[in-house]
Amino acid sequence: MRVIFMGTPDFAVPSLQALLDRGDDICAVFTQPDKPKGRGHKLQPPPVKELALRHSLPVLQPDTLRDEAVQESIAELEPDAIIVVAYGKLLPPKVLSVPRLGCINVHGSLLPKYRGAAPIQWAVINGEKTAGVTTMFMAEGMDTGDMLLKSETEVGPEETSGELFDRLKLLGAKLLTETLDKLEQGELKAIPQDGTQATLAPLLKKEMSALDWSEPAQRIHDRIRGLNPWPCAAADLDGKRVKLLASQVIEGEGVPGTAYNLDGELAAACGRGMLRITELQADTGKRMSGKDYLLGHPLKEGARFE
Structure with missing residues (x-):
């Protein structure tokens, strides 16, 4: 042909x-x-x-x-x-x-x-x-x-x-x-x-990186994986900008956006349920697991994803 x-x-x-x-x-x-x-x-x-x-x-x-x-x-x-x-x-x-x-x-x-x-x-x-x-x-x-x-x-x-x-x-x-x-x-x-x-699927925009932590954990999880590899979900944690690349939905509750160290794992409270942040990247760093991130960046009291 x-x-x-x-x-x-x-x-x-x-x-x-x-x-x-x-x-x-x-x-x-x-x-x-x-x-x-x-x-x-x-x-x-x-x-x-x-x-x-x-x-x-x-x-x-x-x-x-x-x-x-x-x-x-x-x-x-x-x-x-x-x-x-x-x-x-x-x-x-x-x-x-x-x-x-x-x-x-x-x-x-x-x-x-x-x-x-x-x-x-x-x-x-x-x-x-x-x-x-x-x-x-x-x-x-x-x-x-x-x-x-x-x-x-x-x-x-x-x-x-x-x-x-x-x-x-x-x-x-x-x-x-x-x-x-x-x-x-x-x-x-x-x-x-x-x-x-019919439904529409327009181009993604950089502004979509921001997350609404009052939403259910499953919805935020889907957004994190859907925005990977671009533009990537992002948030400020203790004043440091991080890209959130992968996550898992877990049980738990807390004030939405609050960051936790759960047995060495980085987690975040959502509007319903919680997320384990399994992979992230600081603006000036390399990709790493949430566990490795905590080793170099201990959470301060009341730390939040903003």
Whole structure:
């Protein structure tokens, strides 16, 4: 099959590799422009570009797909299908109409739930017990197209969004292979989404790092793991800023936000129940267990997470 692949982050890499493994004719790879990173602000290519260049695939990085010249270049490639995985740009109607077999998207949720840019993170933040990936034909709206195949997995009770991300990117690649196999065999059946069941998953923001300790421990726990690896839940403890990376819900009670040393373990009281802080990171330090943190930072009387 002659395809154009559009994707940018690490989540899209296994799907591009799946096309390579299938032996598809990848006539072009579209990805976001290189971005400056690190202290030196050196331009860093997206993960998809790195894989594409290793396989000598043509890479294009337009700022927008709304440019008529870009749209014409896509049409001239005459792809059978356009495969889109976390590309980061909406496809305009002229691009959607190019491939004879359609534009197929791999989305990191069980649609119609969690349409948008951060479906995996929001699934964890909201305490979902299951998550998954969906392949669909793309339409003009945000993740509104007809669904093709789904693959579902259980979410671990302490699994972070980063850990779930790593599992779903592999699940997505496998589902893409199955989808294209069925497409070639004429066995795909498109199913319209029920818009009344749709929920949104917008991009996360740094301001979301703050926690409301009056909430139940389970809800705070889900937020901590959902915000890991970015932007990470954070709080001030004894005047020191710490990122809260992992936790466990435990029994107990106290004034919400109060920090405790429970048999050498760092804990926090919540609106209902308590949390054991199992991993954290000071602003100027390395990741460590709550137990190790207490060894170097004994709690003062009345210490609180603010």
